[in-house]
Amino acid sequence: MTGKTLLAILKTVFLTGLISWQVQAAQTNDETTTLGPETTQLSADPKIQKLLKDEAQNISAPFPYRINLFTQGQILKNSAGLRIAETANQLSSDNSGLLFYYELVNDAMRVPHWHSNAIEIGTVLSGKVRVTIWEGTGDTKVYTVEQNGTWIIPKAKLHSLENVGQDKLKFLVVYDSPIAADRDFLTAWASLPDAVLARAVGLKESDIASIKKTTVNRLSAFDPAASTFKTDNYSVLSNNFLTTKPLYQSDLGSITRIDPTINPYMKTMAFQRTIMKPQVLRIPHWYTTGDVLLFVARGDAFFTLMDNDGKVFHSVIHSGDLISIPVGNFHSFLNIGNDDLEVYEGFNRVEQINEITLMNGVQHFNIGTIEGATGLSKELITQINQSKIESYMVKF
Incomplete structure (x- = not known):
């Protein structure tokens, strides 16, 4: 099979999936929502094409550690915005965290809420968000986060997210628990008998009659205060990938990680952004700390993973x-597209996030040990x- 023939087959498979997504999207989304994988052209580089040809059978096999969030996630939406959520049981071995995608239209908000059993970290893909958080004591913290910026919300702290930019707000949030336990004012109020609620908030029972009795979190709503907010505020709970010193940077791409070494408030989670140029390989490695949720924001890649069972x-x-x-699963990815590859990784642990590769692993053992284990000659070792x-990263 020639590289051109394989490319045509891959395009057909991809477009078939895209068409099926468009049918689903027509049933669940309105014209303000643009989701799903974009039609992209894979690299025509001979080495890339040979790899795809050689791996065609493996590529077509099921990959239980992956879903496409836009086509397989749970979509909840209203006129103010949408949330696309994964559930932990959709992914093999995902028993330690969640990743959600959000959109908010102009002058809309993610209503005040809290996560009773999860820490939240987030990043803005496009737009500007105002974060309001109250921790139960002291002053309310209010700050803005621009595109490429991040935030952290400690467990059980009351907070809201508002679109205060000129365009639609798009962002990711990652939690360190497989159940986010999302609660808001409306559901909390609805859980109480009228007499108890009235007494708790200092109103008469007749005053609260209009409160909608529902335990369904409406997620998003329009915010009359959003359009009046014009200033920008900084917070120690926020960082920005663009202004953070990269862990690695070269002509091939960059890796930027926000963890306790950058922000001491990132006590239990870390956020990492990787950008790779076309035909660049992220060196095969495994992390020594923390399970990871990896999200592809843009681009196409060849991805390889060996799980705990050696599969x-x-x-x-x-x-x-x-x-x-x-944690400990050996993996790698190669940019096989014509544009930059951009991925985000959320870690649920931060103690000494190191990575081990084949080369640095060999370099830290006795030559005879590696010779016996691999069959390589002493000269090669x-x-x-x-x-x-x-x-x-290396050029492929």
């Missing part, structure tokens, strides 16, 4: 794909040991 998965991933990577410190 190997090779797949092609696209924009909107969400992948669960348990010595060559590896003398190599310079490995980069996070």
